[in-house]
Structures are given as structure tokens and as C-alpha cells.
Amino acid sequence: MLTGLLVLRIVLMFVVPQIDSTESRYAEISRKIVETGNWLTPQHDYAVPFWAKPPLSMWTSAAGMQVFGVSDFSARIGILLVSLVLLWLIYRWCKQARGREFAAVAVTILFTTVIFFTSAAFVQTDLLMVLGTSAAMVAFWNAMHNDRRQLVWGYLFFVGLAIGLLAKGPVAIVLSAIPIGGWVLFRNEWIRTWKNIPWISGTLLMLLIAAPWYYLAEKATPGYLEYFFVGEHYMRYTVSGWEGDMYGNAHSKPIGTIWLLWLAMLLPWSFLPLMAIIFRRNSTKDHLRRVNNAKSGWMSYVTWWALAPVLFFTVSRNVIPSYVLPGVPAAAVWILEVWLAGYGRDSRMTLPMQKVMSAIVLSFAGIWVVACIIFAFYPQVISKNSQKQLVLDAQEMGLPLYYYGKRQYSAEFYSDGEVVRITDKDPYAEHLQLENAVKKPKFMLKSDIGQLLENDQQDLFAIRKSEVVLFSEDFWSHFEQVKEYKKYLLFREIK
Template sequence: MAAIEPEATGFEPESAVRKMSGFSLKPAERRALLTILCALLAVRILAMFWYPFVDSTEARYAEIARKMLETGDWITPQFDYGVPFWGKPPLHTWMSALGMKIFGVSHFGARFLFLIASLGLLAVCYVWVRKLRGHDLALVAIAVMASAGLFYGASAFVVTDMAMVLGTTMSMAGFYACLADKSSHRVWGYLFFAGLAVGLLAKGPVAVVLTGIPIFLWVVIGNRWRQLLRLPWITGTLLTGLIALPWYLLAEAKTPGFLNYFIIGEHYKRFLETGWQGDLYGSAHARAKGMIWVYGFIAFLPWVLFAPALATRGRQVLEIFRKDRTGWHSYLLAWTLSPLILFTPAANILPAYVLPGIPAAAILLVSVWAGIFGQPGRKTRAWVAVSMIGVAVVVFGLTTVAFFFPNTLNVRSERELVQKALETSPDIAINYWGDRSYSAEFYTQGRLRYIADSATLEALKSNDVRDALAVYSHDIPRLKDRLEAGFVDLGRFNRRHLFVEPPLQ
């Protein structure tokens, strides 16, 4: 594969780029696509308000952010009051805590800046693809990206991954454009290094690895070593360090041992040791090695269903790659495969680990499809519309059911139980028997006590506070005598029953 030739890959005028891509939309088609994108955004915003925090992932991170806001400690995220959370850097916690500072402690506040991050990611991809392949192909690409199942779900979800993907996308777009754009290559180069800093603050060194894998493969295979000199290595590295390094140093100084646990435990043992027992904040997610490919297939629904049509044109697909002197398609392919390559030998993974490859997968699919089929025909337009609307309908349906009929979906959230307890009495003391519930902690704003022994349960009857007790259904038989003696069963709320004491005399 030939190295990039600046003359061939410099950003061209819009008309020239559109002619090169052979792809354009009619005004009515653009309006229809924008309308559907707005509908997707409206449904996602509605879900931000309606869908409850679910144990354990989103509720855990939301509660860590709420504790950050409550305690005012913006250096060390807290797993529990006074217990540092070393599992992840704090960018996602800062985002959620800042959102709640602006909009109040709520679903919307905690999720707001994650939606902004996902919109920023789409904007980066749109500008990048527009300069290289034209406005229309860029618009379709971000439509596919925004409506891919996992991306759409994570686009306003309190979790580390969307913040990291913003960083990896900034880096990948910045790197390629720095090599291709003669007029403003330093700006794109600094975007590359800024993206590394975002990734380091969002999830740590794994973000650098996810960026390095596709770039290394693409440079080696295409013998593009000389083009690397276009990057502002010295000032760019300083930029990355100035953004990311201060927090790492402050975190280690404030809670010694952080770097050892985070670098060795979270980035080596978690992925290579099956059933790793060193996790301080839960249990490792043991999966069969290679499961990441299954997750990748599911995550890119419904668009992965377009792949068979391309598979039937295998020779044409290969020809597109062979004739691509710019390395555009091979770059996107390496980027798409990066998380799959990295996590194939991993023993402990989650579906969200494929998310960094979805932006590239969406752009690659649309670019190859345009290269083979040219202008979008009636069937293609219909299937695109059906796919995007289908995603919106499914998410809207799940959100509506979760809001109005939470027990129907068996959503693992304590929102309804806490609301019922507080309706009984605003000053009621809420107690939980059994394991920890992050969503209950969030909805009670930390006013929650865990009970693990019969003596403490018995003592509730003698204190001068009205108590509520949440108990798993399977624990009720062995606590039956104590519960019947002092509590009234208000019914089952998802996984637990709510028992309350009668009003104090």
C-alpha cells in the first residue's frame, strides 16, 4: 500500500470532494435525515429524564459523582464516604458532578455533559469526513454512528466509555488530518495530542493503546514513517502532559498506592487474569476469550445487518481498498478493529469495550457502500430510515415502560422503592438488608444505612426514629418473625420488599 501523498490527500474544495466521493443527497433527503436525527435526539433527552439509574454501573458512577459534589473533593472520587475510588480517572465523575451542580442532583444533571460529549464527538467526525469525503457522506455517516445501538445507548449514560471515545476519536481524526491537511496540519496535530489527554483522564493508558494500535498498523503496512514528522511531537506531548499529568500526581500524593493499583491492577491483571480477585470495587467480568467479537456484532446493530450486502460484492470491496492511494479505508478498518484486537485475549470484558471502534465502523460502512453502490437508491434510503426510526422506537418504548411500569422490565433500580418510603414519611430512616445498592444511595442522597445482622435489625424497634427496611424477597422467610413484630409490608418493588414501622406514638 502506497504512502500518503500530500498532493493526493490535501483537503479539497467541497465541490471537488463531493465529485471524488460520487455521493450526494437531494435537499429533501437531507431534510428527512436531519428530521430523524432530531427525533433521535429528542427521544434520548426524554430518556435522560425518565430512565432510572440502574444498579450497578450507571448508578455507581452517578453516586460517586454525587458524593464528589457533596464533599467538594474534586481530586479523589469516593467509592464510599472516605473510601477513594481508584478504578478510573475522574473525567466522567467531573462531568457528572458538574452537570448536577448546574442542573441539580437529578438524572438529567448527571447525564447532561455525557450527551454534550457525544454530540461533540459527532461534530468532530462530521467536520473530518466533510473535508475528506463531502458534506452528504459526512451527514449519513454521523446518522449511522448516532443510531448504532451501543453508541445511542451510551450517548447520555453516566459511564467512563463515552468520555474516552471522545478522546480516541479526537486523536484518530487529528492524526490522519494532520498528515493530509497542508494548510492547518498543526491544528489537527494538536487535536491528536489533546485527544490523548482526554483519554488519559477518562480511562487511563488504555485510551493511548486503543489509539496506538490502529496508527501503528496503518503506518507499518503503508510505510508511512516519514509522514509522522508532520506531527508537533514536542509541543503536542507537552500539551498532553499539561492537561493530564497534574491530576495523576495530585491523586497519588493524596492517596498513595493509587498508581500501583490503577496501572498494574486495572490495566494488566484485570484483562489477563481470569477471575481476578484484586478488584476493590466489585467483581471482575469473566467472559470467554474472544467474546469481544460477539459484543462488536451486537453493538453495531442494526447497521451490521448491511454487511451481507457488501460481502456479496467482496471483489469490489477489495478493489476499493486496493485503489485507495490515501489509505483512508485502511485507516478506518484498523481503527474499527482496534478494540477487538486489544480485547480478544482479555478475560474480563464488558460490551462497552467495543465502543471506541464504532465511529470508524460507521464511517467505513457508509464510505464503502457509497464506493460500490454510488448514489443512495430508493431501497437504501428506505432501509436507512427504517433502521434509524426502529432504534428510536425501541429506546422510546423501553424508556416509557421503565418509567411507568418499572417492574415489567425488572429494571434493577431502587427509585420506586425509595420514593414510596419517602411518601410514607419525608423524615423516615431508610435501611437496606443485604448487598449494596448504588441507586438507593443516589435517590436517598446518601441517607441510607446497611444492616447485616439480626442485632442491628432488632435495635431498629427501640430507637426513636421511624424506620423503613428494604429486604430481598428470598431473605424474608428467615427474617419473618422480626419483620412481623414491628413492620408493615408495603409490597414488592422490583427486587425488594419495603417494610415500614407504624407511625411513632
């Protein structure tokens, strides 16, 4: 079953273009790493450093492009491999604690949650951080319950945190500290935690792995540490609609929105534990208490881990669906535990449960098969949020392509950085520029748009339909429309 879902996910990597601005932005930053050869400082645009996130996820995508060339598949293959490592990690952990069948069902639930399946080959920073936090959480549990390899697991705990630091930053430590702290506090495990975890030498190991990049990044682009630690890790989450974001817009949502996102992102499984709790409340409660006591706080640990992201982001207005990801591996285990408890079982599935699970997984797969067919044979359905077809059409015409207005990262990615954006002003004029850049920023001021008519070459001009009215009829007399897309029109200069 998992093999079929994996094949489906791989097919989607090929047929689905970059329709999300987040994915296309990180894919383009990764492509620039390969093109410029600058693996130290990711670049938001040529010679413009990207300070929003550490580089581990971008290194992962760049490595795929280095091996396979620039494509949707190569940008995503590294992320897919990370997701498989994460599935294996959860499987091994659950197998050791709850048995082979339980582990297989748990990872099936995990892989088929909406958020994990879509993120499993989605170019972003979150899944690398989840690998780090999950490794830390599994290592901590094993260090507390495995006397033979206690020291090894203790050091692996800090290796996981180091991965999180290089993937997304200190938030990885926070999202690991919340569930571990809650579990230790409520079970009064302070002494054993101090004895079993090499806190001093482990912290030094974590810093030895992660700190060098932060030092070199600050040295290469002074001001990075202040923006990253103060802006990205304080202002972003405490200031509604924070305007200091250099690379995007803060999201302002009602307080508590993260809980709704958590339930939605755990579909199609999130309703199963609710049913067990509602209809079998007493038996479920008693069974979960027995499991928790028998497994030395297993259920308590899983619950804290699953809820850590939503607890942390409850009062934040700046939230997006991927923020729930760090708790999803544990949430899959929690869902299965509560579901089993509703049937009064320890770790084995009953026949009715197997039927329900098969129906859910097959329905889930069916929806994605239909989506795959639509993406493959009717790409115009999603062309609204992708510039792939427009760029391919321009490349077929063999003419330089200019965009007006809002930056389109997918256009840059699919054109290998050759598109030129014309805008009212250069929004990065005050940013620190990297030294010895391979290329200069490709921006033209609106006041210089006449260059399109005076450069002695025939050009293509892409513009949103809503922005056509910003230019005079005299300007448009020099162009003819050649293509129409969902949001954009493509014009060719008349020579």
C-alpha cells in the first residue's frame, strides 16, 4: 500500500509544476546556488542574500539539481528522500515500542495525512526541520528507555537539534523543548533526564555542527544574525502584520487559527480519534491510561509531541499550514493509539478497523490519481498560479522575456534566471549586495521601460491582465498579443 502511494507521489513530482510561490521561491534560490557556486550564502536574487532561513533545505534541493540538472523533479527529489528517512525513523521507533504491525499502520497514517503527503516532495524548509526535531524526540525517548545505548542516543538527540538549527533555526529547539519539558515536568523525570542526557558535551556537539555556518554567514553578510534572530524569530510571531519582512508578507490570522489548521492538515484521519472519544469515552480513557503506564509514559510523550506546535503558535496570528508539521509524526501515532483504544485493543488492528483504513487510503489515493491526470493532461487548469507554460512558450519563440510588476519566482526558475522584471522601483536597492556576484540584479525601473522599444531587438512582454490599463495606447501600439493565460497576457514587440 505504501509502495503504491510512494509511486503516486513520485509521479506527481514530474507532472505538477510549481504552483505555489513558496516552493518556487526556494527552488529558485536553490537553482542560484548551483549556478553561482555560492553554497555559503543563499541568494534571494543575484547578489542579494537570503536571510530568512538557514540553508540546509536549499542545499538539499541544490544537490538534486547538481546531480540531475534543473527541473521540478531534481528540485524535489532531495526533499522526498528526507521524507522517506523520516518515515523510516518513525517506523523503527514505533516498532521497538509497540510492535511491527503498529509501526506499519502508524507510518501509513503519517504518509497519508494531507500535510505530510503534500510536503513529502515540496521544496520548503519545514520537512528538514521536522526530520531534525523528530530525530531529537526519538533519540531523547530512547536515551531515557535504552540503558545499553543511552549515551549514543543522548548525543543523537543533539545531532537532531543541530539539523533543526541548520534547517530553520532556534524554533527547532523550542519545538523540541516544549514536549520534552512538559513530559519531564508532569512525570517528575528531572533526575533521570539530567543523568541520561549529556547536556554539556552534547550542547558543544550541537554547536560544533551548526554554529560554523552562522558565523560564516554573518561574516559574509553583516547584519544577518540580527535580522534572523530578532526579526524572523520574534517580530514575525509577536507583531501582527509585521512589515519588516524582507522577503514576503506576514500573515495576520485570528488567535487560535493554528488549532483549525492542525485538524485540517491531519485529514483524512483527524475525525477517527474524535469518534473513539465521543462514543467510547470511558473505555478509551482507561485503555490509554494503561498503555501510558505500561510503556513508561509513552502516551503522555506522544501527546506532548503532537500538540507542541499548536501550543506554541496558539497566540500567534502569523501562521500557515506547514507550522503544524513538527507535531504530525507524533499526531499519527496518537491517532492510532486512540483509535485502537476505542476498540479495546493494544496494538493490533481489528477487521473492521482494517476495512475502514483500507477505504480511507484507497479514497485518498483515488483523489490524488484524479489530480495527477488533471495535472498531466489539462495543465491549463493550474496555469493560474504557474509560469511554466508561459516561459516554455517564450523559449519556443526564442525572444527575451520581460515581466511587469510582481515577482514570479517560477518564471525565474523555468527560464534559468533569464527573465527580466520591470517594476515601479527596485525593492532591494538598500539591501546589502554580495561581493563578486556572478550576475547583477536583473531589475529595470518603470521610468526606463522605454528600453523595451529602444534596444534594437524584438522582446516579449508578460503582464497581468489587471495591469494592462497602467500603460497608454501609444505604448501598446508597439506590441501584439500572442498568448493569453489565466492571469497573464503575453505580448510580442512589433519590429
